[in-house]
Amino acid sequence: MxxxxxxxxxxxxxxxxxxxxxxxxxxxxxxxxxxxxxxxxxxSGSTKISEVSAGALTDVAVGSCVTARSKDEGQPAASVRVSQAVDGKCPQGKQPTTPGRHAPIQGMVASVNGETITVNTAGAPQTVTVTDKTKYTKEAPATSEExxxxxxxxxxxxxxxxxxxxxxxxxxxxxxxxxxxxxxxxxx
Structure with missing residues (x-):
């Protein structure tokens, strides 16, 4: 192990x-x-199964959930994971505990305007800037067939x-x- x-x-x-x-x-x-x-x-049948695939900025929509990570705080997002809200809410992942790592921005998308995504987080709305170098993935519910x-x-x-x-x-x-x-x- x-x-x-x-x-x-x-x-x-x-x-x-x-x-x-x-x-x-x-x-x-x-x-x-x-x-x-x-x-x-x-x-088993109660296991939550999801599939992650390549995404794009066009997958980021109002009401979807995002987790945006950047290499350094205040920098454009290096990666954005998009998923659907469950019962109108976005799951909140664990925050990093490694010294020197900052927390990703997680929450529900309030708006998308060009390369700016406004995210309603557990605290207050935050802005995520993306570029043509940002990598996107999307996560969707799946079955055991996947x-x-x-x-x-x-x-x-x-x-x-x-x-x-x-x-x-x-x-x-x-x-x-x-x-x-x-x-x-x-x-x-």
């Missing part, structure tokens, strides 16, 4: 995360190849009997058979 690490996308305390390339799927069991070895992820060999997976849940019992799974297409951030299992 890999040593614990802290990152902006770290799972909440008490959860375990598995990230890597899906080697095989058999029923509700997924074998995942990670940098630190292999892991098993089990899922969990397939050769895709990248991030699964969160609790470990039981040597397998991760997933409460949430996010999948995306691999790039040349590799996952961009294929970090291993991180116990919390």
């Amino acid at each position: 890999a040593a614990p690490t802290t990152s902006a996308s770290a799972p909440p305390k008490g959860e375990t995360q598995v990230r890597g390339l899906i080697a095989s799927v058999a029923g509700n069991a997924v074998q995942v190849t990670q940098q630190s070895g292999t892991a098993t992820v089990d899922f 969990i397939a060999q050769g895709k990248c997976i991030t699964a969160r849940g609790s470990e039981n009997g040597g397998a991760l019992q997933a409460t949430s799974i996010s999948v995306r297409q691999a790039a040349d058979g590799k996952c961009p951030d294929g970090a291993g299992r991180h116990p919390r």
Whole structure:
């Protein structure tokens, strides 16, 4: 098992995360190849499944949810993830705990005007500036059919009997058979 690490996308305390390339799927069991070895992820009908794909500024619309990250505070966004609101609300992710890292801007889009996105955050509205170098992804609800060999997976849940019992799974297409951030299992 890999040593614990802290990152902006770290799972909440008490959860375990598995990230890597899906080697095989058999029923509700997924074998995942990670940098630190292999892991098993089990899922059920109650597991929240989503798929992440390439997006564009045109996917950012009033009422959608965004998470915007920049390399340095006050700089244009390097990346923007777009998702749909659930029951009129946007989920709030965990804030980074790594010294020197600033929190992403998260919330519901209030307006889009050219390269400026106004986001209603948990605190007050904030402005996100984007450029032609900003990378966009969109996250949408998916079914277990999207969990397939050769895709990248991030699964969160609790470990039981040597397998991760997933409460949430996010999948995306691999790039040349590799996952961009294929970090291993991180116990919390």
